[in-house]
Amino acid sequence: MADAAAPKKKRTFKKFQYRGMDLETMLELTNEEFSKHVNARQRRRMNRGLQRKCNTLMTRLRKDKKAAPPGERPDGVKTHVRSMIIVPEMIGSVVGVYNGKSFNGIEIKPEMVGHYLGDFSITYKPVRHGRPGIGATNSSRFIPLK
Numbered sequence: 001m002a003d004a005a006a007p008k009k010k011r012t013f014k015k016f017q018y019r020g021m022d023l024e025t026m027l028e029l030t031n032e033e034f035s036k037h038v039n040a041r042q043r044r045r046m047n048r049g050l051q052r053k054c055n056t057l058m059t060r061l062r063k064d065k066k067a068a069p070p071g072e073r074p075d076g077v078k079t080h081v082r083s084m085i086i087v088p089e090m091i092g093s094v095v096g097v098y099n100g101k102s103f104n105g106i107e108i109k110p111e112m113v114g115h116y117l118g119d120f121s122i123t124y125k126p127v128r129h130g131r132p133g134i135g136a137t138n139s140s141r142f143i144p145l146k
Helices: 023-028 031-035 040-047 052-067
Strands: 077-079 094-098 103-107
Parallel strands (some): 077 094
16 A cells, blocks of 8 residues: 555666767767777778668668658668668668568667668568478378279
């Protein structure tokens, strides 16, 4: 009874940080400065320069983000570029990543920074073990008509 009368404590959410940087400082970084904070594979790729496909995707994401009304999700941009490294500029955008069959809509969140777009669009259907199928039992075996 005493617990019900006590005022509810406000939940404090953990503030997002990427390698010691908060979101605001991360958004102010250029791609060259950001590349110093990612893993070696991503750093090497960013230092060698972004490909034309990646630059095209970035310009389309910028255009859609600018066209969206404030406080709302921008329109999705479909892409086949699964190897694009997610940079802070992309946060809040919606990307349709191709998985070989269809486009999976992904909203870019701060936790995704430094990963590849392909990491969030699975290319296979996971195996479901233990489900009986054709040929699983004697009762489901083909019996020819005489």
